[in-house]
Amino acid sequence: MELREIIEKSNLEIPKERILFNEPMKKYTTFKIGGLAECLIKVENVEELKKVLKLANENNIKITVIGNGSNVLVLDEGIKGITLIIKIEGYNFHTLDNKKFVISVGAGEKITKMGRIFLNNSLTGFEEISGIPGSFGGAIRMNAGANGKEMKDIVKSVKCVDYLGNEKTFSNAEMKFEYRKSILNEEKYIVTEVEIELEKGNKEEILAKMEGYSNSRKEKQPLEYPSAGSTFKRGNDFITAKLIDEAGLKGLSVGDAQVSTKHSGFIINKGNATAKDVLELVEKVEEEILKKYNKKIELEVEIIGK
Numbered sequence: 001m002e003l004r005e006i007i008e009k010s011n012l013e014i015p016k017e018r019i020l021f022n023e024p025m026k027k028y029t030t031f032k033i034g035g036l037a038e039c040l041i042k043v044e045n046v047e048e049l050k051k052v053l054k055l056a057n058e059n060n061i062k063i064t065v066i067g068n069g070s071n072v073l074v075l076d077e078g079i080k081g082i083t084l085i086i087k088i089e090g091y092n093f094h095t096l097d098n099k100k101f102v103i104s105v106g107a108g109e110k111i112t113k114m115g116r117i118f119l120n121n122s123l124t125g126f127e128e129i130s131g132i133p134g135s136f137g138g139a140i141r142m143n144a145g146a147n148g149k150e151m152k153d154i155v156k157s158v159k160c161v162d163y164l165g166n167e168k169t170f171s172n173a174e175m176k177f178e179y180r181k182s183i184l185n186e187e188k189y190i191v192t193e194v195e196i197e198l199e200k201g202n203k204e205e206i207l208a209k210m211e212g213y214s215n216s217r218k219e220k221q222p223l224e225y226p227s228a229g230s231t232f233k234r235g236n237d238f239i240t241a242k243l244i245d246e247a248g249l250k251g252l253s254v255g256d257a258q259v260s261t262k263h264s265g266f267i268i269n270k271g272n273a274t275a276k277d278v279l280e281l282v283e284k285v286e287e288e289i290l291k292k293y294n295k296k297i298e299l300e301v302e303i304i305g306k
Contacts (some may be wrong), residue, residue, distance in 0.1 A: 003039055003081070006059050013053050016029070025074040028066060028085065030133055032226040033275050034074025035305065037064075037083040043106075044087045046192050050165040058081055059200040063163060064304060065190050067138030071229050075275045075305035086137050088192055099200050102156060107137030107191040111144075119210060124201030125154055127209040131217050133229065137191035141184040142302075143177045147213050151169060152177035154196045160189035167192075180233055180300055222260040225268035231282070232265055233298045240297050241265030244285060247292050254281040279303075 001009075004021055012019070019041050025034030043049045056063050062081030066072065078266055088106040090112065096102055101123060105114060118221065128147035132139060155177075155303050158170045176183040190226025194276070214305050217223065232240040244250070244264035252259045253270075255277035260266040267278055282299065 001059075003061065006061070007039060007055070007082075010055050012041075012048070012055065014041065014043070014048055014051070014238075018044075020299075023083075025069075025079065025083070029069035029072055029074055030226060031069075031073055031228045031273075031278075032269055033076075033273055033278065035076045035078030035212045035275075038081060040083045040085065042085045042087045043241075044089070045230065045265070046088065046161060046167070049084070049161055049190065049192065051162070052082060052084060053163055055278065057164065067108070067141075068133065070132075070134040071138060071142060071144075071300065072302050072304050073278055075273055075303065079305045084190070086135065086190065086192075088137075093121070094118050096197070100197060101200070102195055102197050102269055103196050105136050105196065107135060107193060109136050110134075110279035111136065111139055118198060119203065119206050122201055122203040122206065123198040124206050125198040126196075127206055128213060129154075130210050131214055136194045139190050140194055141182060142180050142300075143182050144180075147216075149207055150177070150179075152182075154198065156195040156197050157193055158195070159193040160184070162192050163188045163231070192210070197244070220263055222262040222266050222268050225270060226259070227260070227266050227268045228301045230300050231267045232285075233300045235295060235297065238293075238295055241291075243289050243293055243295060243297070244283045247288050249285055249288060252284065254284070256280075257281045259285065275303075275305075 013217045021039050022036045023040040024051055025037050026032045052272055064079050064083045066085050087108040089108045092104045094102045111132045111134055118126045128149035139151050151186050155172050160168050239262040249259050250264050251261045256270040256273035257277035258268055258270050260268045286297055289295055
């Protein structure tokens, strides 16, 4: 039975407008690149997620999970099976004492949106991270960070569902957070909710910090072009963007994929770049850095559709 037939005959109880076939993934990634998803389903709660996972297990259908589509490169060949977009939203505030707050946040909530909500509630501790263009689920999975702070610094616990539909809650320690990775890179779990801890602060000071980080981001990063964020990981003993800059690779292009002339750590889409363009450019940069400095650089961007 074809995938479309399996899904249409199933009893997922998900509105048809949230189940799409042969959907262009460039509409769902910040890179604006990617082939067709054979079937894309947007899930808005844990029960919907479990139903899709059950269907996939019963029919041996491959599952791919996407959050806000940042930090990913979807291949031109697209994605087979079911692509899940996690749209589990909502948040709740819990007071620990007069100063500390615990906030439960749905995995599909945007970092930038929640940054504004925390500002409006005079909560500090999120300012450094507040400009990251991703969802909470994706940010947790890769331990996203900016301006000297990472998700691990504020997370209390993480609720997940495994690919069999079992729920599990991880403590901060159990998440095994490291630089741009967590236990979720090794084990198959889907984040559904995150619990973070912030403190009461001064609204004017919080706003000033957020504006400072935002202005710095606009000044230093090529936000005027689609990208997946920082393309390469920082090295153990070197800053990758600095090596790319020193190697004279700024502006190097393959098709419409280009090493940004504004920030060497970013590969940007100048218009109609394909995933093939990006990967060829990545390979050229990697080869040049290895040849000139004998340093092996690693992708921070996750490749989807392999």
